[in-house]
Amino acid sequence: MKAVVCKAFGEIDDLVIEDVEARAPGPNEVRIKVRAAGVNFPDILIVQGKYQVTPPLPFTPGPESAGDVIAVGDNVKDIAVGDRVMATHPWGGYAEEVNAPAATVNKLHDSIDYATAAAMQITYGTTYHALFDRGQLQAGETLLVTGASGGVGLSAVEVGKAAGARVIAAASNDEKLEVAKQYGADELINYSTENLRDRMKELTGGAGADVIYDPVGGDVFDDAVRCTAWGGRFLIIGFASGRIPAFKINYALVKSFSLVGVFWGSFAARNPQQNRANFETLMQWVDAGKIKPLVSQTYDLDHAVDAMRAIADRKATGKLVITPN
Ligand SMILES: NC(=O)c1ccc[n+]([C@@H]2O[C@H](COP(=O)([O-])OP(=O)(O)OC[C@H]3O[C@@H](n4cnc5c(N)ncnc54)[C@H](OP(=O)(O)O)[C@@H]3O)[C@@H](O)[C@H]2O)c1
Missing domain, CATH: 3.90.180.10 (Medium-chain alcohol dehydrogenases, catalytic domain)
Known part of the structure; x- marks a missing residue:
């Protein structure tokens, strides 16, 4: 072969x-x-x-x-x-x-073609586990997604919206943001031309995001971590920028927020039943037209x-x- x-x-x-x-x-x-x-x-x-x-x-x-x-x-x-x-x-x-x-x-499920199935496992599996099992995202909360048009990022925009969150998508150019908008983003931030922290303050009245989903790391993390709301959950997804950031833990104390690690592959290996249940829900959402990877x-x-x-x-x-x- x-x-x-x-x-x-x-x-x-x-x-x-x-x-x-x-x-x-x-x-x-x-x-x-x-x-x-x-x-x-x-x-x-x-x-x-x-x-x-x-x-x-x-x-x-x-x-x-x-x-x-x-x-x-x-x-x-x-x-x-x-x-x-x-x-x-x-x-x-x-x-x-x-x-x-x-x-x-x-x-x-019969409704799911092979390409969609191949595309939804690592991205949507990671996102479902991150937003719900780890991030406890609730309807009505504000979710900030960085790298919002990429594989995991776009799935977080779509799943967050399907869960009833207000979704702010951040990415490096307007074409990418347009894709995030089509997948349900309520507000857009271009972090190449706009200051992420200033725009987040404007969009949230200074409160910040309840949940932040960050697959980019590096400089984007440095700004995004300062946008976490009181009691928020910052989800560490990855470091596509190439730099694993460090940060001062007093930020977490002052806003009483949690920095939450996410490792879907290890979760799936340790909890195959729960992972299978997550996929069953995701496939039902595809059947119902709620998500379209x-x-x-x-x-x-x-x-x-x-x-x-x-x-x-x-x-x-x-x-x-x-x-x-
Ligand atoms: N924790 C987990 O369980 C888990 C599971 C799956 C993936 N991941 C991680 O998540 C990250 C993203 O994976 P993915 O498959 O979604 O990748 P992807 O489709 O390439 O998306 C990554 C995004 O990161 C941004 N980015 C910033 N600097 C970049 C650079 N130097 N090179 C490439 N992209 C850059 C890009 O958005 P902008 O141009 O808009 O900035 C890009 O859309 C990776 O680090 C991966 O290892 C983690």
Whole structure:
């Protein structure tokens, strides 16, 4: 079968497409014919050898996929050959076939196409867990989202709005903000041309945001953390800017706010039942038209690196998806 292969940690341009041997699923594993694979920011870091997880070489990137089950290993219950599913796996998705742990496999509702399924796992899974399990977001509260047109950011705008929050979207240019507006943002802040703290004061009458969802870190974090409301929850999602920030903890004391860590992958591994319930709710929301995850572009396997480059160059909106079959 064809797969994107990383032979040495380094640049994404060094990835190659090769025929590799397909492996039968082991116990508790499911083999999937990949119809769609989601592309994520950390995929680039893994290839560069800069992520917290380093796979044994050679490996195929790709942590999430959707497709058809073509084989099941020993001990697998409730999933059968022919099922339409979505799944997560540490790597392996940029390929015609992948083995996934059965615990991460979810059957798709009929209304959900493969590209949408591949696009909604890591982003919407992270966001649902972040906003509700960790952030305790309530209807009527104000939610600030940074990097608001990116993969996780746009999902936070959409899910926050669906939950009845007032959503303020912040991003680096007006085109990106327009996408966030289409996905439900009530107010927009361009943090390349406007001062984030000043605009947040104007928009919230000085109160700040009850919940802040920050996948960017760096300078954006430095400003955003000063916009947390009394009793607020600042959700640490990621550091796409490349800098892990430090901050003075007296800010948290003065406003009695919480800095809340979010690590969806680890949550999903530790609480597969709760994660499955979260996905069931998300799929019901897709069925009902309450959310519509944005797949802005699809790429065939031969152009997988182009998708990764668009993310590295900060040009992607919503999700990019690879369609190997
Ligand atoms: N905690 C978790 O469980 C979890 C789960 C999934 C992802 N994440 C993390 O969340 C972050 C975003 O992931 P994603 O897949 O949503 O990425 P993405 O689609 O590329 O979005 C990232 C956003 O960050 C902003 N950004 C600022 N500086 C950037 C830079 N130098 N390069 C690229 N983007 C930059 C961009 O928005 P502007 O141009 O508008 O600033 C971009 O839209 C990553 O750090 C990822 O590791 C964490």
